[in-house]
Amino acid sequence: MGVPTVPLITARFKELVTTISYKKGIPNMRITYTPHPITDRPRDLCDKYVQGADPNTGQPLLEEIYGGLTRPLSTEDAAPGFLKRDPRTRLLPSDTPENLLAYFHQQGFTDGNAIILPTERKVEEMLKGTSRQPDEWVGQMRPSPPHEAWYYTVEMVAVNAVMVGAKPEYFPVILAIASKGLTSMFSSTSSFARMVVVNGPVVKEIGMNTSIGALGPNNQANSCIGRCWTLISKNLGGSGKPGETYLGSQGNQLNYNNLCCPETEDGLPAGWEPLHVQKGFKKTESVVSLFSGWSFNDIAWYSPLPQHEVIRGWLEHFFSFGTTQATLVLDPLVAADVAAKGYPTKEAFAKYLAENTGTPGWLYWSQNTEALKQAQAGVEPYAGWLKQGPGAVVPVSRYLRRAGPRGGGFIASLTGKDDPTTIEVVVTGGGTNTFWSGGDFGYAGSASVDQWR
C-alpha cells in the first residue's frame, strides 16, 4: 500500500501477531501493544492504558506509536525478496519408537491421544485405499483467513490417516474431507467446532455405525475419520498451535472427533431426502458434508408436547455464539414422529421451525440497538414488542435467510438452491428412545468421496 502503518494489538496476542507478521513477509513489523483486554473497559481505565506503557516493551505507548511511524527503516525492512524457510523432509530422522512417540507429542503432531507411528510400510498400505497418486495435490488449508495456507498431497494425508489408526478403506472418506481445505481447528478466541456427516454407499461399505451410539466412541470408522480431520488440520493445515494458530480461550471438546457420524438413510421417513441429495448429489454417490459451529446439545427429555414443538421451543431459546444457524440431529424415532405430524420433507420442517421461532427479548434488544431506540421512541412494531416486557420473546426469527453483505444472511446458501432457512436436519441413531441433538452448526460444503477412491 505504501502508507506508513503501525498496528495496535493487545498484549495477549504477541505470539500470534509476531508469527503472522513474519509469515506475511514483514518480519520486523512495528507493533505496539496495549494491556489486555480492552473490550468492555471503562473510559478512565482506557485513559490510563493510553498514558501508560506498552506491557511488552515498557516503552510509553504513545511515543512508541509515534516512533513506529517516523523511525527510518533498516535496509532489511525496505528490501523486497523472500524469507528463508527450512525445506520439508519426507522422512524424519530415525530414532526409537519411544523417542519418536514423545517427539510427535512434543511437536504438537497429535491431539494428545495415542497414535500409530507412520512408517513407510504402513503409509504404503494406506495408499492402497485410493487410486490417486501419492504426489497428487489434495488441498490447502489455513487456520483462519489471515494465516498462511499449508499444502498437502495424498501421501501426506495418508501419513495422518495411519496415525489415527484408520483402515485403508476409510482413506477416500478422509481424502474427501481433506480436499475441502477446511480446518477443524479454526483460529478464533471463540473455540469453534466442526461436524462431518457421511452419506451414501460408503457408509455401509466401511462399516460406519448409524445405529445405537452413532455419535459416540463406539465404532472404529466413526472415530478414526473424525479424529483424522483434527490431525490433518494441525499437521497439514498449520492449525491448532495454542497462542499462534489456535486462540480458543477454553478450547472445545468437540474438536477431538468433530461429531463425525453417518446419516441413517434407511431410517429416514418417506419423503425426507438424505443430506447429500439435498445438497445436489445423487443418492448413489458417497459424500461428506462439513459443518461449522460451536456448541451441541443432547436433548433427553419427555414432554406432553409433540416433538416438533419441543424442538421449536429449544431453537427459540438456544444461545451460544450469536446463533443464527442450527443443525438438528434427530434419532429416527423422532424424525418419524415429526414427519407424521405433517412435515413431509426436511425442508418443510426447517421452514416451520424458522418461521415459528422468535428471539428472546434479552438477546434481541442487546443486539438490535437501533430497534431498541425505535421502541423507546414509540415506533411500532418495536414499541409493542418492548411493552411485553424485556424478557418476552420478540417475533423475529434468527433462522430465516436474509439479504446481507455477503448476499444471504449470515451465510449465503452454498448450494445455489432456494434455501430460505439456516436450519439443517440430519437423522442418525438407533431408535432406543425419542431423543435428539442439536447445535449451532451451519453447513459449510460437501465433497465427493467417489472422486478419491
Add this chain to the structure above:
Amino acid sequence: MKNRMVLPMLGLLLLLAALSPSPVIAQENSSAHPAALNTRVRSMIELGSVYTNIYDIAITVVETVRGPAAMDRLKAAYPDTKTPPPGFEYALARVKFEFKGRYVSDTIPFDLGSDPLQWVALSSELTEYPRVSVQAPKPALAGRIKPGDSLEGWVAFAVSAKDSKPVMVFDPDTGGATGRGRTLFFKLYQ
C-alpha cells in the same frame, strides 16, 4: 515365465515414459527450485466467499523470448512500444494456464491478467523487478476463464540485460482468488 515378461514390460514402461507429457512436479516448486521450461506445474487456488473451495490449476511456461527478439515481437504487435529503461531489456513468456473445478458446484471463474501482481519477474537474486507499462504480444494471457478451460498467452516484463537467470512468479492471491495461496516460480531462461 517371470524373466520372459521382464524385457517387454521394461520396453513398455520406457515407451510410456517417452509418450507421457512433461513430468508434473507436485511438490518441489519453490524459489530455490523454479520450474524449467515446458514443465507443467500443478497447484491449487481458493475461490469463494465465507467458505472457499479448492480449484486445481496447472501452469506451463511454453516459450521465453528476450532482448531484441522480444522487442521485435512487441513492436510487431504494438509499434508504439517504448524502449525499456537503460540497462534493461524485455523478457516475454508464453504461458499455458489450465483451470479445473473439483465438483459440479465449482463454477467460479478466474481472472487472468487483471492484477499487475499476478505475474512478476524476479532477478536471479529473487528481488522483484519494477513493473513496466508494456502491452504483451497477442494473444496476451488475459481474460476470464471458467473451470474446465485453459488459456495460453504472453506476459511481458523488463529485466536487467545482465541477468541471465530471471525468474517469474505466479501469485494466486489475485484474479478473484482468496487468501494467500501458493506462490509458484518459473525460469525465464532455457
Add this chain to the structure above:
Amino acid sequence: MKGSRRFFLKSGATGMGAAALAGLPALPAFAAAPEKQEKIVVMNPRGIQPDIRKIPMAARPATLDGKTVYIVDVKYPNTKPFADALLAGLQAKYPKTTWIWRPKAAGYMDDDAALWKEIKEKNAAAIVMLGH
C-alpha cells in the same frame, strides 16, 4: 513360563514368588538390562509451508508535524472507549499532527479499499486497531 517361575523363586523376589505360589499367573521375566529399542524411520506428518514473499515496509517521514494520521478502527465490540482515549491522548501529545479516527467498513476481516485509497491520496499514515 516354567523358566520364569524358577527365576522368581531363585532370585528371591519373594513377593512375586509368593504370588506364583498362591496360584496367580506368573509375571514375565524381566531382562537384567533395560530394554533396547531398535531405531526406526517414520514419515513426516506435516504439510508444505509456502515461501514467504517479503513486503517492504513503507518509507517513514522524519516527523508527523503537519501530516495526517488515520486511526483505523476495526470495530471490535465494545472498544470505542479505548478508541476515544487513544484519539484524545494523541491529539494532546502531538497537536501539530492531524489525528482522524475512522471505523473500517463492514466486518473486521473485510477489506476497505476506499479507505486505503483515501489515506494514500492524503499522503497520510495509519494506526490500525484493535481487538480484543
